[in-house]
Amino acid sequence: MESLLFGMVHFVGGAWAQNFRGWRFALAHLLSLQAQPESLWRRAWDYIAYEFTFGRITVSIATLVLGIVVLLLAILISRGVRSFVERRMSERTIIDPGIQYTVLRLIHYFLITVGTLLALKFAFGLDLTSVAIVFSALSFGIGFGLQFIAGDIAAGFILLFERPVRVGDFITVTGPDSKLTEGRVQSINLRTTVVMTNDQIAAIVPNSKLVNQNLINWSYRERRSRISIPIGVSYDADIDLVTETLLEAADGVEFLLEEPKPKVQFLGFGESSLNFRLLVWTARPRRHMQIKSDINYRIHSLFKERKIEIPYPQRDLNVRVSSLNDLIHPDTETDENLSEEDESQLQRNEETAANKQ
Structure with missing residues (x-):
């Protein structure tokens, strides 16, 4: 037991002594560096500011870091300006939300574009004139290889300015x-x-x-939209009762507007039905299908309750025949239509059948 404790103390003490020697060496190295602080910083700056040349472009770690910082600042400034403008415009309720969205988008694109150009200038030392030449060359290449993407981008600005959507x-x-x-x-x-x-x-x-x-x-200029529900009833139906029933079916349906009120129109006389349509208004175009479904459920229930019939399509079929024989045997030709050869052949067939019997 004593030997085990002695071994553990020796192991811990040896490790501590080894670590102490390491720390002492590191501390001495730092003290030696502090003795020459100017040379240390100068050497570090030489590494950071060392310039690499690629053709006409000269870049260093310092300029790259500066370009990244400028781009990040442009992003932060864009977010801050957009947030500020959005708050100010939201206070003015007369400004259309679509106009607000367009203004905020344009501010974002402008600030990011300016920040990107400045970042390229600081990072690679590019002249903005040469950048414009590069963009012109890229636009020429875009016309061939990236025309669809360029068309989508141009269409995006059309949507923001013209605002059809x-x-x-x-x-x-x-x-x-x-x-x-x-x-x-x-x-x-x-x-x-x-x-x-x-x-x-x-x-x-x-x-x-x-x-x-x-x-x-569905929401262009005016949020309201009309829903048309066509329905056909039997010729025996009371049109006043049909009108009353359709209006009752639309009463109290969710997402419908009180003004304009629901309206029933008698469209005309169909081949097998009297044709009506129910017109209702909503400010929620997204709910069109749900509104139609709810009203159709009510129409079916009320029609069934009041015995209003929705007819099946009906057709009158008129058949004209020249004689009763044509109706019974449509594939058999009459004697009047038979030629002399057909008559003689028919007689021979009858004689042959009689002989067999």
């Missing part, structure tokens, strides 16, 4: 495989627009598609 609008646009996509515009970015569907699925639509193709904007 604004953030918050409910739109219908042609999606993949020519299918219609309905949803609310969540954001208009530099190249794409995000449309959130009723199923909470984000549809990423290129901006050029919103500019060049036909789309339906």
